[in-house]
Amino acid sequence: MDLLTSFFDGSYMPHGHCYLWRPEILWTHVLSDILIAASYFSIPVLLFLIKKKRTDWKFKKVFLLFSLFIFLCGVTHLLSIFTIWHGIYGIHGVAKIATAVVSVLSAVVLFKLIPNILSIPSVEQIETANRLVAEKEIEKSRLQAERESERLFKLSLNAAPVGLLAIGKRGVIRIVNDEINEIFGFQNSELVDMEVSSLFVESNFFSQEVIDRLTSEQGPNFRYISPSIIYAKKKNGDLVPVEVRAHGETYLGEQIIFMSVSDQSYKVQAEEVRSYLSEIVSSCDDAIIGKELDGTVTHWNPAAETLYGYDESEMVGESILKIVPQELHQQVFDFLNELKSGKKIKHIETIRVKKDGSLVNVMLTISPVKDFDGKVIGASVIARDITENINAKKALERQNRALERSNKELESFAFIASHDLKEPLRKIISFGQLIKEEVEAKLEPDTKDYLQYMISATVRMQSLLQSLLTYSRVTSRAKPFENVALNQVIKTVLTDLELKIEETEADIQVVELPEILAEPSQMYQLFQNLISNSLKYRKSDETPRIKIYSEQVNIHQVTVFVEDNGIGFEQKYSEQIFEMFKRLHGRSEYEGTGVGLAICRKIVEHHGGTIMATSSPGEGTVIELHFNMNE
């Protein structure tokens, strides 16, 4: 206990005595120690701050120990100053012991850490390392890019719309693209290692010699382009027209042939179609002419040559006006203007001048020729010599006119005849009757009869002429058509025939009939004649039955039937009954002029229809009237 008390006793001689209190010694020590202590205290603080910033630093323990060691050194220096005036050498010693312990610990730990510390690379080493890393990165991305571009290259190789081949020694195929497989009908890499010559039909243009030259010559000297279509053999044996181009390159000391193969099927087909069409155009009997919108001739086929006398070389490049008469030039410009709007000009009859100056009648059809965008860029003209047609047409017109004239003459003859011939007849009848009246009493019975026969015959002739007049009037006095309700017409007819119907006790049925476009008075005449006929040619022992009905054939045609149960006639007369003055019965049996049905036929035909009769003796008659509804 005494020992401990004396150890910490501060009554030892102050150290100043050792300096003999000489201020120069004393203050040298004091000031130095103060500076040392201040520095030593600042170092741990700085270390702490550095450590805080550099979180990546390892060796935490060493820093801690080192800071403590420096701090304790500072403490011993402070205590050294204190001992100059107070002899606390025990406390000073304890501080030194603590410093010693921490120093030893630091040394030991530092010693242990030597290999670790040595392993920390130097700045230079780090820079070198960093450079190496960067270089590696660059290399890596370069390779990546190379791989990408190789992929892109391969993709474009396969996407290329032409077949591509690389051929090595002896014509052995090394690389193909997808299009090659497509053209030749092979799978993925079946073609690799095959000989290229086996893919083509040997021809003048593509022979083994060509392949040999391609593969033997060095460098990019030899270029080959197939001059026209050559044929490639497909896997299944079919032939494909192709165009081939090739050239050689030396690669790594080896001669490689790069070859492109393009399928020309469409071209061949187009060519076939073109030559087919061209053959049609050349062999066509009609002149076919191509021209631009300013009228410059671009095409001139052999028929055009025959028609106009100019050959192709005389017309192509020339204006079409060369074959157009002066007065028709404007018409040609008008046509060209119409064509520009895309219009087609059909069947125009016009006149052209031949090389020899003679004129030719032609029929033209001019069509616009359009480019892919639909823009009119020219015209095609099809021309036909219609001189013969025109002559034929003229002849026909002449004949028609003659026929019309003779028809008119005939009609006016019929009209005049019936009209004017009636006059003298009327006189004969009138004066005949006068004679008869005045001399009747003095005449022999026979003579009286002769006179009567004469008068009766004249009366008959009068009625024949009246019929003829009616017949000729069907067309000579034609009036415009209007809508006619046939039921209404028949109703009127039946009213007018009332007496006759009552007399014969006829049973007449009229079913719903259509309305047609017709001349009402003629329809009246028609049905009056037909119904009168049915009443006239009735069976003597049977009630006459007449049925009028219709049947819609289609939307344009209707058939009206007039059916009776009369005496009928043999079917062989079914045409004759419609002839003028044709009678199947003697006048004594059935009176009439034989014009009634002829008038009926003329009326029906005047309306664009037809009339026919079906009958057999004793079985009645059916008259069929075929009418057009809308005309």
Place this chain on the structure above:
Amino acid sequence: MTPVAILMAEDDKEDQLLANLALKRSKLTNPFLCVDNGQKCIDYLNRLSPYDDLEKYPDPGLIILDLNMPVKDGMSTLKEIKSSDKFNHIPVIILTTSNEEEEVIKGYNEGADSFITKPLSLNKLITIMEELGNYWFSIVEQHHE
């Protein structure tokens, strides 16, 4: 009372004769005068020579016109009569050979008073004349009074 005179324009002598006969047989006593074309009919009405003799050619109370006549046809004559203030009061009957609708309509439009189709027999003509007498002449004669 003297019955009105009938003036007939008709180029056909036979028809003139027949008309005359029919008139006589129908017991009509009207003076009957004939000219053979339309121009003469107009001349008659205008009292041009030789129709200036009023004794021989009395004023007609009724005119019968045939359509087909030389020089001036019936329709033109009718037109002239009906457009004249002096003569348009005289009834005009048109005589035709056929009853052609168009001519009848045209005739009526021009002012014809009646139409007669030349009958086939004299007897019919007589009947027509009688009808004329009963109807037209009475009208005309009344008018005269």
